[in-house]
Amino acid sequence: MESSDWELVQKCQAGEIGAFQELVSRYHQKIYVVIVGLLRNREDALEVAQETFFRAYRKIKSFQGGSSFYTWLYRIAVNMAIDSQRRQKRNPLEFRETMDGLFEEQNEVARDPFSDVHDRELREKLVASINDLTPEHKAVIILRTVEGLSYKDIGEILGCSEGTVMSRLHYARKKLQEKLGAFL
Amino acid sequence: MRDCKLIRESLSGWLDGQLGTSDAEIIRLHLESCASCDGERRQLEKLQSSLKSLLVSNVPRIAFEPFWAGVRERITKKRSWHEEIMEWARSTFAAPGLAWTVPAVIVVLLGVFALDSFWKLGSQRNNFAAVESIDAHGRNVALLREDETKTTVIWLYQNQEGEDESSGENTETSPSF
Numbered sequence: 166m167e168s169s170d171w172e173l174v175q176k177c178q179a180g181e182i183g184a185f186q187e188l189v190s191r192y193h194q195k196i197y198v199v200i201v202g203l204l205r206n207r208e209d210a211l212e213v214a215q216e217t218f219f220r221a222y223r224k225i226k227s228f229q230g231g232s233s234f235y236t237w238l239y240r241i242a243v244n245m246a247i248d249s250q251r252r253q254k255r256n257p258l259e260f261r262e263t264m265d266g267l268f269e270e271q272n273e274v275a276r277d278p279f280s281d282v283h284d285r286e287l288r289e290k291l292v293a294s295i296n297d298l299t300p301e302h303k304a305v306i307i308l309r310t311v312e313g314l315s316y317k318d319i320g321e322i323l324g325c326s327e328g329t330v331m332s333r334l335h336y337a338r339k340k341l342q343e344k345l346g347a348f349l
Numbered sequence: 350m351r352d353c354k355l356i357r358e359s360l361s362g363w364l365d366g367q368l369g370t371s372d373a374e375i376i377r378l379h380l381e382s383c384a385s386c387d388g389e390r391r392q393l394e395k396l397q398s399s400l401k402s403l404l405v406s407n408v409p410r411i412a413f414e415p416f417w418a419g420v421r422e423r424i425t426k427k428r429s430w431h432e433e434i435m436e437w438a439r440s441t442f443a444a445p446g447l448a449w450t451v452p453a454v455i456v457v458l459l460g461v462f463a464l465d466s467f468w469k470l471g472s473q474r475n476n477f478a479a480v481e482s483i484d485a486h487g488r489n490v491a492l493l494r495e496d497e498t499k500t501t502v503i504w505l506y507q508n509q510e511g512e513d514e515s516s517g518e519n520t521e522t523s524p525s526f
Binding site: 182186189190193194197198201202207211214215216218219222287288291292295306307309310311315316327331334335338341342345349 | 358361362365367392393395396397399400401402403404405408409410411413416417419420421423424
């Protein structure tokens with residue numbers, strides 16, 4: 166029978182690195198997708214995702230199970246991604262170049278859901294609009310869209326109330342809607 | 350809730366299924382009768398599906414083994430003392446870590462102002478510096494010092510016969526100068 170997250174955490178706290186490996190295998194893809202959404206750069210996201218798990222390993226003894234393991238892990242990931250993003254903004258030109266590289270890679274993917282020119286333009290506009298959001302607004306959009314997390318879980322991850330999550334989501338979607346205008 | 354503006358503010362929560370049953374029903378009924386708000390709903394749904402395509406479908410799967418190797422390398426690698434200090438400083442002085450300092454600073458400031466006003470009150474009490482009886486006929490001298498305006502008043506007065514000295518406020522006095 167598969168162990169629960171909490172059982173694996175307790176084993177980690179007792180020093181079993183194999184239990185931590187199991188937790189990493191459960192969550193590495195989800196954490197990576199969220200960080201890619203926040204950073205829009207695959208290489209940086211991979212680095213930040215690995216660093217997230219390293220931080221989690223170092224702090225796991227302080228995890229008391231007051232919240233679920235994944236909200237705790239997402240909190241570390243989001244904080245690290247926002248921190249990394251703020252440091253990246255010191256060099257916006259380099260960031261733009263890596264984003265353009267990402268577009269090229271995405272065009273080579275066979276299962277591109279944006280098949281025609283209109284949708285391609287919409288995607289490009291959408292990427293630019295997401296990048297214009299503040300890290301806090303971007304985080305609620307990503308956590309809701311990618312993971313479908315409840316407002317309560319998002320609030321726990323970001324350290325704010327459900328009401329704040331709802332208002333940030335409303336504001337962020339409104340901003341995106343305004344910028345995308347005729348494309349929607 | 351029937352107002353279009355209020356309905357649109359709640360549409361996001363409604364689409365996410367995060368509203369209560371009665372609010373959700375009010376919005377559903379409004380959308381059936383309001384083409385403009387229903388158009389807004391369609392736009393939000395399109396936005397949501399576009400976001401999902403962009404943020405989820407285009408992200409590649411990453412192989413676990415090399416990913417774990419990277420994490421394991423970080424775990425087993427001995428960090429230098431300055432890396433440890435930098436990590437400690439980053440986690441301690443990062444914005445969420447500093448959140449406790451805001452109420453702490455407010456409490457300290459309130460404490461300083463409270464002590465300051467206490468001392469000021471204390472000094473106001475001490476403005477009445479002294480009252481001394483100068484002879485056996487009820488004549489007194491009072492020295493008043495008001496710190497804030499740096500005013501000093503010396504007052505000579507005589508108690509009425511038979512009056513208690515402690516009821517000085519009601520005492521008719523005859524200033525000598």
